[in-house]
Amino acid sequence: xxxAERLIESxxxxxxxxxxxxxxxxxxxSLAGAGQxxxxxxxxxxxxxxxxxxxxxxxxxxxxAAALLDGPGGAVERITAYLTLDRDVLRxxxxxxxxxxxxxxxxxxxxxxxAETFTWLCDRLSAVLSSGGLRSPLxxxxxxxxxVAMLQGGYVLARAAGSREPFDRAVRGALGLLRSxxx
Amino acid sequence: xxxAERLIESxxxxxxxxxxxxxxxxxxxSLAGAGQxxxxxxxxxxxxxxxxxxxxxxxxxxxxAAALLDGPGGAVERITAYLTLDRDVLRxxxxxxxxxxxxxxxxxxxxxxxAETFTWLCDRLSAVLSSGGLRSPLxxxxxxxxxVAMLQGGYVLARAAGSREPFDRAVRGALGLLRSxxx
Numbered sequence: 001x002x003x004a005e006r007l008i009e010s011x012x013x014x015x016x017x018x019x020x021x022x023x024x025x026x027x028x029x030s031l032a033g034a035g036q037x038x039x040x041x042x043x044x045x046x047x048x049x050x051x052x053x054x055x056x057x058x059x060x061x062x063x064x065a066a067a068l069l070d071g072p073g074g075a076v077e078r079i080t081a082y083l084t085l086d087r088d089v090l091r092x093x094x095x096x097x098x099x100x101x102x103x104x105x106x107x108x109x110x111x112x113x114x115a116e117t118f119t120w121l122c123d124r125l126s127a128v129l130s131s132g133g134l135r136s137p138l139x140x141x142x143x144x145x146x147x148v149a150m151l152q153g154g155y156v157l158a159r160a161a162g163s164r165e166p167f168d169r170a171v172r173g174a175l176g177l178l179r180s181x182x183x
Numbered sequence: 184x185x186x187a188e189r190l191i192e193s194x195x196x197x198x199x200x201x202x203x204x205x206x207x208x209x210x211x212x213s214l215a216g217a218g219q220x221x222x223x224x225x226x227x228x229x230x231x232x233x234x235x236x237x238x239x240x241x242x243x244x245x246x247x248a249a250a251l252l253d254g255p256g257g258a259v260e261r262i263t264a265y266l267t268l269d270r271d272v273l274r275x276x277x278x279x280x281x282x283x284x285x286x287x288x289x290x291x292x293x294x295x296x297x298a299e300t301f302t303w304l305c306d307r308l309s310a311v312l313s314s315g316g317l318r319s320p321l322x323x324x325x326x327x328x329x330x331v332a333m334l335q336g337g338y339v340l341a342r343a344a345g346s347r348e349p350f351d352r353a354v355r356g357a358l359g360l361l362r363s364x365x366x
Contacts, residue, residue: 017285018204018285019202019204019283019284021201021202021204021205022204022205022284022285022286092282092283093339095343096336096339096343097283099275099338099339099342099343100202100275100280100283100284100342101202101205102200102201102205103205105342105345111345114343115343115344115345117343118339118340118343118344118349119344122340122349122352135363137359138356138359138360138363139355139356139359141352141356142352142353142355142356142359143356143359143360144356145337145340145349145352145353145356146333146352146353146354146355146356146357146359146360147356148336148340148353149332149333149334149335149336149337149339149340149349149350149353149356149357150329150332150333150336150357151332151336152332152335152336152339152340153279153331153332153333153334153335153336153337153339154328154332154336155282156276156279156282156301156332156335156336156339157301157305157328157331157332157335159282159283159288160278160279160282160297160298160300160301161298161301161302162288162294162298166301166305166328166332167332169305169324169325169328169329170325170328170329170331170332171329172322172325172329173321173322173324173325173326173327173328173329173330173332174329174332174333174360176320176321176322176325176326176329176364177321177326177329177360177361177363177364178360180318180321180360180363180364181359181360181363181364
């Protein structure tokens with residue numbers, strides 16, 4: 001990996017672990033094994049580097065979700081595949097965790113890909129639910145938002161507990177409810 | 184309010200807005216209008232102050248939840264009352280947001296009340312669901328975890344969107360699913 005690449009990957013790892021406010025330029029340089037001059041040669045500063053890092057993380061998240069949500073099977077099967085995807089649960093969601101960072105929300109360049117990721121995910125799940133059919137009067141948009149929220153909150157519960165158990169429980173609970181609401 | 188009280192309330196506000204890592208002793212002193220000497224007269228430091236602040240916030244959250252979950256009506260009505268409680272959605276959950284703070288999770292005194300809050304809430308909701316009756320084969324513990332997670336994730340989606348709309352959508356979606364799963 002060249003230096004720019006190491007700086008981006010180090011920023012991604014630190015944003016995931018410590019958030020934006022908790023990540024110093026020095027910590028990025030140290031993890032990347034790059035000097036301060038080298039970092040400022042490649043990027044204007046931490047915000048620029050974070051913008052690239054967040055976009056890349058958001059792209060990965062979308063690709064993984066799309067592969068399963070556009071996969072074979074009915075609505076419930078595809079959503080089951082997505083929710084039960086192998087996840088590093090205790091690390092939390094690398095995109096969702098950024099919503100707790102006021103400095104991210106205050107910077108449109110950082111905030112935008114975070115907002116877009118969830119809009120895209122809710123729309124995608126809603127489309128799957130519309131095609132598969134929910135029992136009346138369940139609304140696909142509302143149900144999709146509930147499922148995406150359940151996943152994000154599952155990470156919160158797992159980190160609170162220091163165990164992935166409540167995450168797995170929430171996923172089972174959500175899938176149970178979804179099956180009972182399926183047409 | 185006396186100085187100790189102002190320090191505690193300022194810490195609560197800052198923890199909610201900026202998290203633990205993002206809150207400096209100086210910011211607490213400044214918001215409380217207290218000097219450094221005064222802060223260290225009342226508390227050993229930021230961790231002690233944060234521990235008191237988190238316990239108080241957790242107690243408030245429990246009291247508000249218990250009042251509705253122990254209230255009148257069947258399981259779905261009580262859970263509806265809890266989920267549709269008036270909330271400052273865009274500020275996020277003052278307890279849930281702390282799970283994104285590695286420094287909170289690394290300190291048992293700070294981590295414990297966060298973990299306890301969610302364990303208590305899931306248990307309480309599970310008890311309500313057990314009494315009210317879910318359709319077979321829905322599990323009360325799993326369903327409770329899904330509902331608590333949905334609420335936490337609803338905050339994440341709202342902050343990502345910069346609007347409470349996805350939170351309200353997720354709550355409607357969760358209640359729709361819950362009604363379809365009710366016995």
